[in-house]
Amino acid sequence: xxxxxxxxxxxxxxxxxxxxxxxxxxxxxxxxxxxxxxxxxxxxxxxxxxxxxxxxxxxxxxxxxxxxxxxxxxxxxxxxxxxxxxxxxxx
Numbered sequence: 001x002x003x004x005x006x007x008x009x010x011x012x013x014x015x016x017x018x019x020x021x022x023x024x025x026x027x028x029x030x031x032x033x034x035x036x037x038x039x040x041x042x043x044x045x046x047x048x049x050x051x052x053x054x055x056x057x058x059x060x061x062x063x064x065x066x067x068x069x070x071x072x073x074x075x076x077x078x079x080x081x082x083x084x085x086x087x088x089x090x091x
Contacts, residue, residue: 002061
């Protein structure tokens with residue numbers, strides 16, 4: 001399985017409506033992740049190139065085996081809320 005992340009909302013909407021992309025998608029994880037059918041990864045690369053994604057670099061691919069690293073700048077950081085830690089911790 002591979003995942004495609006596209007952070008532009010208009011582009012995400014276009015992908016969801018696109019017949020060309022629809023055949024490659026195994027699912028959508030809102031707001032900006034798409035699950036790609038494993039056996040169609042090469043076709044995805046060709047489509048991304050044909051539609052100009054490779055030139056813009058405005059997407060991210062992650063394989064199931066690699067996942068999304070915690071240090072990924074596109075991944076929201078978790079922050080604790082004041083008063084919810086152990087006694088004597090944080091504000």
